[in-house]
Amino acid sequence: MRRLEGISKLSGRERYVDDLPCDGALWGMTVRSPSPRGRIRSIEFGPGVEWSQFVVVDHRDIPGPNEVFLIERDQPVLASDYVRHMHEPILLIAHEDRAMCRAAVKQIRIIIDEQPAALDYRVLPASDQVQRGQDNVLKTLKIEKGDVEHALAEAAHVVEGVYETGAQEHIYIENQGMLAWVEQGVVVTQGSMQCPYYVVNALKHALARDESQVRVIQAPTGGGFGGKEDYPSHLALHAALLALKANRPVKMIYDRSEDMAATTKRHPAQVRHRTGFDASGKLVAQAIDVVMDGGAYVTLSPVVLSRGIIHAAGPYACDNVRIAGRAMLTNAVPFGAFRGFGAPQTLFALERHMDVCAETLGIDPIDLRRMNLIRDGQETATGQVINDGADRERVLDLATKHIELPERREQHATFNITHPFLRRGIGLAMFFHGAGFTGSGEVALQSRVRVAGLKDGRIEVLASSTEMGQGTLTVFTKIAAERLGIDPSQVLIATPDTARVPNSGPTVASRTSMVVGRLVERACDALLEQAGLSRDARGERVQQAIRAWHVAHPNAQLSSEATYERPPGVQWDDNTYRGDAYGTYAWAAYAAEVEVDLRTFTARVIDFVAVQDVGKVLHETLARGQIQGGVVQAIGWALLEECVWERGGMKNCQLTNYIIPTSDDVPPIRVYWMQTPYAHGAQGAKGIGELPMDGPGPAIANAIANAIGVEANVLPLTPERLMQMMDGAHV
Amino acid sequence: MSKTELISVSLTLNGEHRSIEIAPQERLLDTLRYRLGLTGSKEGCGEGECGACTVYIDGLPANACLVLTVQVRGRALETIESVQVDDLGSMHVSGATQCGACTPGVVMTACWIKRHPELAKTHTLRELMAGNLCRCTGYDGIIEGIAGTDCAS
Structure with a gap:
């Protein structure tokens, strides 16, 4: 099945708001x-x-x-x-x-x-800059597990680091x-x-x-x-x-x-890590401080901070974790939702830090990750027991295999001492992304989907989930058609018009396929019952029954609704930040190969491997497009995209001087799937849309550090920033 | 501040001779979109960076946001509306479009590249497509689609 509105878009016939008469x-x-x-x-x-x-x-x-x-x-x-x-x-x-x-x-x-305006979220405001409470703090959140200070005191090694990421448009x-x-x-x-x-x-x-x-x-x-x-x-x-x-x-x-x-942008963030390891390299303590710039109003900053801190300790098992998050009010244009929603910032810090730790400990960075990777039966930072059957170690192994890690390291060793001005390096990041709203958010949303059986036997799906390029129309059509065993041409998707469609919740948080798609399935099941069929009825029988129902009920409407229900066993406490932060997580390992030009200080990604377990892949072309597009957007954030600030406003508000990647700035993005089904997602799907934003930043920074030996702890790594970092570094 | 007098401009638009009334300072993109209802050409940046408004002027790709309509007087103009739907199959299969906002410009550049196979001897597809920004696909779907596209000339 092809993208439903694909030809309309390719031929320029799709009518966007500015095209409407x-x-x-x-x-x-x-x-x-x-x-x-x-x-x-x-x-x-x-x-x-x-x-x-x-x-x-x-x-x-x-x-x-x-x-x-x-x-x-x-x-x-x-x-x-x-x-x-x-x-x-x-x-x-x-x-x-x-x-x-x-x-x-x-x-x-x-x-x-x-x-006086408060324009630097990293420093406490002067008294005449205070505009909220005593200190302009607009939200604090904390996750605590075990006894971090004791574990740090006992640790064989303690590694510290400070990491920063900029805004992104x-x-x-x-x-x-x-x-x-x-x-x-x-x-x-x-x-x-x-x-x-x-x-x-x-x-x-x-x-x-x-x-x-x-x-x-x-x-x-x-x-x-x-x-x-x-x-x-x-x-x-x-x-x-x-x-x-x-x-x-x-x-x-x-x-x-x-x-x-x-309009809004990605929250700038500063993250501090203090990490304890035992003599063998096992994680024993993670103390993490996260500060984000919220801008001038609260907007979505509390929930961005929430997702940020929940992801801050990464996909690793550690008994003693303390994560303190703080969002600051400043007089910048308010920051808002951006693909990843806080997680890319904290996962950049974590996964860059893991390489710094590996170097300090003298352990291979892949081995350090493998050794500490969370295993089924172990707990995340919030105390969520992971037991999803996903083979995270294999995700990591596949990434190192497809990027040919040992072979390329060997090639780079020769290349980097023979080439006059190019240096190559390789870097990896291991990460996860929780799909759907955080904690009890999905329960609070009470999302609904309606499915109608039309007179002519076709099906109409009514939901407020929007198509913005990610493929909602196609995926909902496929889910409904396959649930009822009918041809996709027999499924209509209603325009999200609040006069007609129920509230299916917002189209955010990688929740549409997994959460709302599951509601489409359940509404289809309910429609079968409504039409007097058993739940396993499929195909032409379904459409016949719908037509027959309309003959028996003239002028009536045949439709069914499904409302979100919390999957069994999911527990979350908003006050203590303990429990199942998300219904499920997608797992991924991304590897980047970069080339740095010592004449221009320009870093290029020359190969990229993205391995992920996103549950069942519902539509391979669309899913691959999500990963490739997300990776390239993250390459932009890592290397090119710098918001230049003047009095809390963006100075470079043009595509002439805010640079996003072109086709010639990126290599083909090589995508590999593992598909461990999630029981509560449509057809076994987990969220996918935001995941690819999390991994490229740290993978690329690690690769640059590997290539030229700089502490690549700040994004974006523009030529100007690399030039500063290389001043004094051995290259 | 008042409305300006309109002037008349003749041109060939998608193979058809047209005479249109426009403001002297009017951008070609606005003439197409707001006067002629040809909304396939999109405005992404308004300064020639993104390529979403790519059209052909006398057979050469141009950003319609950087051209005044008076400059195309007497010339042949082609827009996305002239592209045959049958020519879009491989881009449809490869996932060359997601949100669709950059897509008409991408398709115009892609078709032009296919009309000029000699370019492939000196340039890669990625170099040739670098004037069309896309924020959704990461470009792989576009590049694969062009490699298989057959645009009629």
């Missing part, structure tokens, strides 16, 4: 803060603009609370009298002529009485965009998004409407990667406020520069 719509644009922190003294509308032709919205036009509904309600829809970061939205304007609208934005001056190729209009009293927004019901909740809250008065429709979405998880709520609110005031449809489409400046 929208007669009579005004163009909406945003006036933003020029300052990272301060009180708004005045707003000046410049001369030479016919302001009466424009619709202008400010915070006074918000019918409900001026709050973007998320974990906390500290973030305004539009700043009223105070700004907390650069580019914070203050005013919205709309006009039918896009060029005039754009020109008018530049004629509005915002005058700010500036106050999503660069979905389709910028954020939203349409809004009012239809018979209902506010409708349609646009590029991952989570239609997040937008519903935001509209309900700030527009003071009940659910029947708001409707959200997902348009085909040109990439998300987390960047369209929470931000579309802002854009939908902005477009809706303008549409309500103008009494006309409004279209807001960001250009690349505004999208990069104003």
